[in-house]
Ligand SMILES: CC(C)(COP(=O)(O)OP(=O)(O)OC[C@H]1O[C@@H](n2cnc3c(N)ncnc32)[C@H](O)[C@@H]1O)[C@@H](O)C(=O)NCCC(=O)NCCS
């Protein structure tokens with residue numbers, strides 16, 4: 001029997017950091033951000049839909065999507081963000097389900113689905129348990145500004161485009177507090193997975 005865990009959080013809350021710990025242990029992590037990137041590669045249906053709705057100005061000279069440009073549009077405009085979601089999310093969902101079924105078919109005991117918008121997009125039906133990577137908003141803001149070299153205003157716009165982490169706490173089966181060191185995060189992760197009999 002496999003257990004499928006939906007790993008979620010907010011932008012820059014530490015999902016990838018937790019995923020890397022799991023990957024190091026040989027656990028399969030299906031990453032929605034990676035699948036979303038593949039779904040909009042030149043030649044994919046979602047790519048043409050993006051160009052149709054957002055125009056050539058969101059393309060780089062090699063024809064690929066200018067992610068910085070598209071991000072600066074959609075994180076400041078809810079209507080456009082929902083339009084992009086409607087284009088990209090069905091393809092991401094399909095890709096993730098195929099990978100999940102493959103991992104289950106391989107008899108893997110623990111499968112992680114790293115889905116930033118797990119609660120917002122009501123995708124909890126895809127998983128058995130939900131695990132939230134939480135940080136205080138001040139820590140989230142600092143880490144996001146630092147990692148993406150964003151202004152405070154741009155970083156706040158990105159954080160506000162998602163459900164707040166405080167709200168997500170009430171929806172998750174378990175919560176990792178990632179305000180501290182990576183070692184502390186790792187310990188919480190292992191304790192939760194042991195409790196779930198997943199490792
Ligand atoms: C807007 C885009 C081009 C920005 O690309 P960029 O390389 O700068 O960021 P990346 O894809 O690595 O995403 C970083 C984080 O932003 C947040 N985020 C991304 N898209 C969204 C969105 N539509 N709504 C809210 N938050 C989002 C997530 O927390 C994600 O982990 C890209 O994120 C995108 O195509 N988004 C739409 C698809 C989507 O919703 N992806 C999220 C998981 S399915």
Ligand SMILES: Nc1ncnc2c1ncn2[C@@H]1O[C@H](COP(=O)(O)OP(=O)(O)OP(=O)(O)O)[C@@H](O)[C@H]1O
Nearest residue numbers: 010011012013014015016017143147178180181182
């Ligand atoms: N416990 C920690 N201590 C210090 N820095 C951390 C910690 N956890 C994560 N970080 C740093 O914070 C930033 C965000 O972490 P990470 O990339 O894992 O977040 P994420 O939730 O995957 O982000 P996104 O939603 O954008 O995919 C990174 O620069 C990472 O190195």
